[in-house]
Amino acid sequence: MSADGSCVRWFDGLRSPDVASVGGKNASLGELYSALAAKGIRVPNGFAVTADAYRRLLTEAGSWAELHRLLDGLDKSDVCDLARRADAARGIVYRASGSAWLRHAVCEAYRRLERQYGDRVAVAVRSSATAEDLPTASFAGQHESYLNVRGAAGVYDACRRCMASIFTDRAIAYRIDNGFDHFKIGLSVGIMKMVAADRASSGVMFTLDTESGFRDVVLVTGVYGIGENIVQGRADPDEFYVHKPTFEQGYRTVLRRSLGRKQLRMVYGGRRGGGTRNLRTGRAEREKFCISDAEVLELAGAAIAIERHYSDLAGHPVPMDIEWAKDADDGLLYIVQARPETVASRRSQTTVETYTLKAKGPILVTGRAIGERIGQGAARVVASLHDLQTFRAGEVLVADTTSPDWEPVMKTAAAIVTNRGGRTCHAAIVARELGVPAVVGAAGATAALTTGRTVTVSCAEGDAGHVYDGRLDFAVTKTPLDTIGRPQTHIMTNLGDPDLAFATAMLPNDGVGLARLEFIISEHIGIHPMALVHPERVSERDRKRIERLTRGFVDGAEYFVERLAEGVGTIASAFYPKPVIVRLSDFKTNEYRSLCGGIAFEALEANPMLGFRGASRYAHPAYAEGFALECQALARVRRDMGLTNLKIMVPFCRRIDEARLVLGEMAKHGLARGEAGLEIYVMCEIPNNVIQIDAFAELFDGFSIGSNDLTQLTLGVDRDSEVVAFDFDERDPGMLEMFRLTVAGAHRHGRHVGICGEAPANYPDIARYLVGLGIDSISVNPASLIGMFRTAAAAERAGAGITQAAE
Numbered sequence: 001m002s003a004d005g006s007c008v009r010w011f012d013g014l015r016s017p018d019v020a021s022v023g024g025k026n027a028s029l030g031e032l033y034s035a036l037a038a039k040g041i042r043v044p045n046g047f048a049v050t051a052d053a054y055r056r057l058l059t060e061a062g063s064w065a066e067l068h069r070l071l072d073g074l075d076k077s078d079v080c081d082l083a084r085r086a087d088a089a090r091g092i093v094y095r096a097s098g099s100a101w102l103r104h105a106v107c108e109a110y111r112r113l114e115r116q117y118g119d120r121v122a123v124a125v126r127s128s129a130t131a132e133d134l135p136t137a138s139f140a141g142q143h144e145s146y147l148n149v150r151g152a153a154g155v156y157d158a159c160r161r162c163m164a165s166i167f168t169d170r171a172i173a174y175r176i177d178n179g180f181d182h183f184k185i186g187l188s189v190g191i192m193k194m195v196a197a198d199r200a201s202s203g204v205m206f207t208l209d210t211e212s213g214f215r216d217v218v219l220v221t222g223v224y225g226i227g228e229n230i231v232q233g234r235a236d237p238d239e240f241y242v243h244k245p246t247f248e249q250g251y252r253t254v255l256r257r258s259l260g261r262k263q264l265r266m267v268y269g270g271r272r273g274g275g276t277r278n279l280r281t282g283r284a285e286r287e288k289f290c291i292s293d294a295e296v297l298e299l300a301g302a303a304i305a306i307e308r309h310y311s312d313l314a315g316h317p318v319p320m321d322i323e324w325a326k327d328a329d330d331g332l333l334y335i336v337q338a339r340p341e342t343v344a345s346r347r348s349q350t351t352v353e354t355y356t357l358k359a360k361g362p363i364l365v366t367g368r369a370i371g372e373r374i375g376q377g378a379a380r381v382v383a384s385l386h387d388l389q390t391f392r393a394g395e396v397l398v399a400d401t402t403s404p405d406w407e408p409v410m411k412t413a414a415a416i417v418t419n420r421g422g423r424t425c426h427a428a429i430v431a432r433e434l435g436v437p438a439v440v441g442a443a444g445a446t447a448a449l450t451t452g453r454t455v456t457v458s459c460a461e462g463d464a465g466h467v468y469d470g471r472l473d474f475a476v477t478k479t480p481l482d483t484i485g486r487p488q489t490h491i492m493t494n495l496g497d498p499d500l501a502f503a504t505a506m507l508p509n510d511g512v513g514l515a516r517l518e519f520i521i522s523e524h525i526g527i528h529p530m531a532l533v534h535p536e537r538v539s540e541r542d543r544k545r546i547e548r549l550t551r552g553f554v555d556g557a558e559y560f561v562e563r564l565a566e567g568v569g570t571i572a573s574a575f576y577p578k579p580v581i582v583r584l585s586d587f588k589t590n591e592y593r594s595l596c597g598g599i600a601f602e603a604l605e606a607n608p609m610l611g612f613r614g615a616s617r618y619a620h621p622a623y624a625e626g627f628a629l630e631c632q633a634l635a636r637v638r639r640d641m642g643l644t645n646l647k648i649m650v651p652f653c654r655r656i657d658e659a660r661l662v663l664g665e666m667a668k669h670g671l672a673r674g675e676a677g678l679e680i681y682v683m684c685e686i687p688n689n690v691i692q693i694d695a696f697a698e699l700f701d702g703f704s705i706g707s708n709d710l711t712q713l714t715l716g717v718d719r720d721s722e723v724v725a726f727d728f729d730e731r732d733p734g735m736l737e738m739f740r741l742t743v744a745g746a747h748r749h750g751r752h753v754g755i756c757g758e759a760p761a762n763y764p765d766i767a768r769y770l771v772g773l774g775i776d777s778i779s780v781n782p783a784s785l786i787g788m789f790r791t792a793a794a795a796e797r798a799g800a801g802i803t804q805a806a807e
Contacts (some may be wrong), residue, residue, distance in 0.1 A: 007053035007102065008109045011046050011192075012398045014308075022048040023128030023188040028338050036309060041302050042334045042759065044193040046123070047109045051130050051186025054163055055103060061096035064183070067167075071182050076408065079389070089167035098162040106159055106191075107152035113193060120150045122268065123192040124336070125158035127165055130186045142171035142404060143187070147226060147276050148194060148268045155191060171402045177411075195336060197266035198276075199328035201290040202227035203237055203476065204424040205299055206341055207244075207307040208319045211371060211423065211463075213344035214502035214574065215319065217255065218242045218300040221424050222290045224281055225265035227323060231429075233401035233421030234278065236261040236368075236441045238289050241298035243573040243641065250643035253347045254293045255573055256498070256566045260422060261441075262286050288552055291326065298333055299324055304340050319344070343432040352507060353481050354781060355460040358473040364449060365417070367442030369458075369465030370428045372503055374474045375415030375437040376456040378447040382406075390435060396457060398449045402427040410434065415457035417445045417467055439465030463499030479786050484508055485793025490777035492579075493785055494756055496520065498567040501574035504782045508789055511578035512571060513779020514649075514756035517585045517630065520567035523594065525560055529626030531597025532556030540598040545596055557629055564633035565641070572643040579645055581681060581704065581756075585630060586651040588613050609718065614652025614683075619665045631669030638676065649681040649704060654688060656695050663699060673701070681752070684742050685709035693745030704747050704779070707757030711735055730759040730766060739766075743773040752776050758784070764791050771795035 012028020015024060022030070026048040033043040058064055070085045070092075074366075114121050127143030144165035146158040147458030165171070166187040175182055203222030208215045221230060221237040229235040239258040245250075262281050269275040269500070291299075303322055310318040313425065314395060323337040355374045362544040380395040382388055385406070391397065393412035400419045402410065403426060410416060410427075411434045418427050437459040439445075449455060449467060459465045490510035495501060496519030527546055531538045535546050535556060545555060553559040572580045588608035591668035592598045601622065605611040608737035617623040637643050653659050659682065663673060666680070673680045682696055685706030689696055696703070707730050712719040714735055717728045729735070740754075746753035760767035761784035770778060771792050780788050 007050050007056075007105050009048050009050060011043070011048075011107075014048065015667050020130055020186075021050050021052065021188070022190070023051060023130050023186070024189040024339060025128035025337060026188050027128075029190060029192065031309075032335055032338055036305065039305050040306040041305060042332060044195060044334055044336065045113065046190060046192030048112070048128065048191070049102070049106060049159055049189040053105075054166075054187045057096045057099055057102065057163070058093065060099070061092075063092050063096045066092050067183070071167075071172070074172070074176070079169075079408065079544045080167050082408075084173065085640060086167050086169045086172055089172075090092070090164040093167060094160050094164040094563045097163050102159070103156050106156045109153045110191065113191070117193050122148050122150050123155060123191050124194050125149050125155060125162055126188050126192070127162040129187040130165065130188070138527070142168065142174050145170070146230065149275075159189045159191070163187050168404075170407050192336065195325035196328045197227065197325040197332045198225050198265075200326040200331075201225070202323070202325035202336075203290075204230055205303050205322050205324060206344075206424075207303050207317070207322075207328045208321070208341060209241075209345055209502045210316050210341075210344050210428075210591055211369065212502040212506055214505060216244050216573065216576065217502070218244060218247075218303045219423075220296050220299050220303075220324075221260075221422055222324075222593075223260070223262050224285060225267055225279075226276060227266075227325060228276070229264050229266050229278070230422060230424050231426055232403070233274070233418060233425030233427050233440065235264045235422075236420060237422040237424065238262065238291070240289075240296045241420065241573075242297065242568075243576070243643075244300075244304055245576060246573070246642035247297075247304065249642055251511075252297050253640045253642075254296050255641065256570050257289065259287070259289060261484065262290060263420065273682055295326070295333060302333075302335060304640045306335070310338075310340070343429075349479055350482065352786065354477045354479075355458075356475045356477070357456075357460060358457050358475055361456070361472055364455065364467045364469055365439070365442040365445045366467070367417070367439040367445070367465050368421075368423055368428075369463060370423060370438035370440055370463070371415075371435070371459050373435070373437040374458045374460050375413075375457065376471050377414035377454070379417075379451060379453045379455050381446050381449065381451045383446070396449070398445055398451075399427075400446055401425065402430070408438065415439075415602045417449060417457060418441055418445055419445050434599055437465075439467055442467065462497050462503075465777070470730050478605050481508065484692070484786055484789045487789065487792040487796045489771050489792045489796065490754070491777065491785060491792060492581075492754065492756075492777050492779035494758075494779050494781050495571055498524070498570035500782070501571045505574035507785050508781060509575070509578070509785060510644075510777065511575050511638060512580040513754050513777055515568065515571050515580055515582040517564070517568070517583065518587055518591070520564055521585060521587075522591075524567050525563045526596055527556070527560070528592060528595040528598040528601055529560055529629050530601040530623065530641075532560050533625045533629070535597070538600045542597045543599075549596075560629045561633045561636065564630065565636040568634060568646070569637045569641045569643055572637055572646045573641070574585050575645070576643060577645050579647055580643075581647045581649050582634065583649040583651050583683065584614075584618070584627075586614050607718075609712070615650050615658050615662045616652070616654065617660045625666070627665065628669050631666055631671050635670035638678065639670070647679045647681060647701075650682060650700075651683045651706070652683050652685060652709070653696075654686055656692060656699070659696065683709075684753075685713070685736070687713055690738055690741050690745070693742060694749065697746060697749035697751050700751070702752035702754070703742060705739065705742055705753070705755040707735075707755060707756065708760040710738060710757075711759075714738055730757070736769060739770060739775075740773055743770070743775050747774065754779055760791075761788060767791045768795040768798075772799055 011033040126145040205220040220240040237260040241256040319341040397413040416438040456468040492513030494514040496516035550559040593602040618627040679701040681702040682700040756779040761780040
């Protein structure tokens with residue numbers, strides 16, 4: 001009971017320290033309602049039935065001894081016995097809660113809520129255990145919730161069923177696994193006015209990236225209708241990212257968007273309190289986002305404020321898991337739950353664990369990767385709770401979707417694959433908590449992955465999760481961070497896939513030395529830029545594909561600019577404020593021809609490697625309009641997103657006159673060198689770049705050695721030819737002299753100089769040589785980062801020793 005003897009406490013009288021009285025969920029709602037309204041955060045009003053009321057009910061009914069007999073010594077691995085005892089325990093609690101004083105208290109409180117919101121106001125009735133929504137354990141989905149409950153009698157009955165749900169099978173198993181005593185935990189019930197989201201939208205947001213644990217973003221997910229479909233995995237949500245550091249500097253831009261399938265809309269069952277039901281969403285709804293950018297930004301602002309409010313004793317923000325809903329009647333956004341995030345935020349910050357797939361095979365299905373691990377085993381298709389009895393530890397669980405009742409089996413799976421669901425669905429939440437790799441939203445998985453078929457489930461290849469046929473080799477590397485030396489030479493990474501950005505940024509690094517636009521254009525856009533400017537010039541087949549991909553955009557140009565800006569912005573935000581050097585597009589004509597519509601704009605060249613590529617394209621009439629779109633996207637990243645750590649690099653620039661022409665073209669499109677601190681680098685990959693390095697240094701702020709092309713052109717070896725591959729060697733004395741001349745020439749003018757080829761990773765002696773020359777940075781693929789830190793640190797120590805000995 002509360003201090004005044006009441007079994008009911010209203011939100012405006014609750015704060016975070018009241019967990020023991022009303023559980024984590026209700027204490028958090030009270031904190032939000034009481035403390036954050038002044039910051040514009042809206043929380044519907046409501047009240048809580050206290051955990052002391054739960055305990056009093058069981059004491060008055062003499063139920064404790066019965067419950068001890070049922071649960072003491074329970075073997076949770078005996079699933080049938082667990083179900084039998086749990087059902088009996090729920091019956092005991094439900095009968096004990098049939099008290100006149102509880103009925104009176106709940107009905108009176110509900111009538112007060114009716115006076116505020118209207119007769120028969122719809123409410124959500126939710127369980128809130130005293131060990132729930134803690135920083136160390138979420139208890140997500142363990143207890144029951146009831147939505148769209150109307151009328152005093154209905155609310156009272158829902159309260160009783162919530163109390164009984166403290167002994168669901170899954171809750172009992174969860175407490176045993178996490179070391180909680182069944183009888184030291186009390187259950188409070190929260191009754192809150194429902195937001196009319198059934199005719200609008202709702203969702204879940206996190207103040208970090210749930211897969212990598214990256215802290216500098218807010219992830220907002222949403223669907224049409226009531227948000228329960230997200231958690232249950234029945235609808236794949238829209239996803240949005242907002243970058244926290246630049247948001248707090250005043251920039252108001254959505255970093256990245258992903259359109260979900262949003263297959264279902266959960267709506268109220270009826271005015272008489274008929275619960276909820278699901279409706280199919282129409283094509284027009286599925287093809288547009290369920291909330292606007294302005295609403296995403298409002299939610300992100302609320303999430304940041306909530307995270308800051310829940311700072312720990314040292315003042316560090318606590319990552320939060322927050323539910324939101326939009327009210328169709330007033331058009332406003334409401335926060336309906338907030339709790340500490342308990343998985344990604346608790347990952348080790350002292351050890352780097354990396355999974356790497358060492359072979360590839362046929363891909364059976366693809367979906368959203370949950371976690372960054374790899375698992376393999378025989379598939380087991382599970383269609384119902386009954387099928388779980390056949391599941392064996394170490395198999396791959398394949399299902400349409402999962403539910404909390406499945407958790408005892410899910411924890412024994414080698415991996416999990418579902419037809420439906422986004423990264424905040426039940427399967428994703430549980431898989432993250434258990435450390436089990438999962439691929440969710442893999443349409444057709446239950447048909448493609450037949451029971452008994454051996455598969456490899458890979459979540460180590462970015463945002464997309466792949467299920468491969470057969471058992472493929474993979475490696476797991478664990479590296480203590482305190483064993484990695486930090487040299488003076490900057491060790492940067494090469495990166496082209498935005499889906500890998502957040503995870504890669506968590507590795508030791510000094511920024512991105514080479515971010516390639518080609519991957520973003522080919523994988524995230526898929527259309528030749530000129531085909532988007534002039535769709536009338538492409539084939540009918542390609543024109544239809546372009547119309548399909550660009551649906552919802554003003555035109556093809558806006559599609560290209562937005563998608564490219566999102567991809568580049570994701571990489572720049574992941575490493576912010578470290579430098580991110582983005583190389584302008586360097587497709588060869590044969591590569592451009594492979595893009596949708598590319599045949600209409602690209603000539604056939606005998607040797608594309610030495611043809612119409614790099615800087616020669618940018619001011620040329622055949623591509624100038626496409627280059628303008630590239631510039632607009634990069635300008636948007638710096639200007640609108642506030643990611644001024646972005647530097648730009650010009651590739652394959654043959655001559656000084658060409659360099660001036662390109663710089664002038666860039667300035668026309670909002671990328672003037674020096675403006676707003678913009679630095680422009682040039683690739684040093686043509687012998688003329690080395691020969692005329694003094695002249696190039698007058699025009700550019702830095703150089704990056706492209707060892708592949710520079711070796712090709714210095715030694716006269718076609719790097720695409722297998723016949724003369726034996727002559728391609730970056731260690732040739734002529735190449736070493738090229739490296740020396742480049743470093744010396746750049747430093748002669750005070751220019752930054754780095755290398756972005758893989759030669760230093762492939763040949764440690766080249767890395768040592770470059771460090772000895774005093775190169776400013778070495779940029780390698782993510783898998784080579786840790787090794788390069790060690791190599792460079794050792795080379796610097798050896799160099800220092802030689803210098804000291806000479807002195």
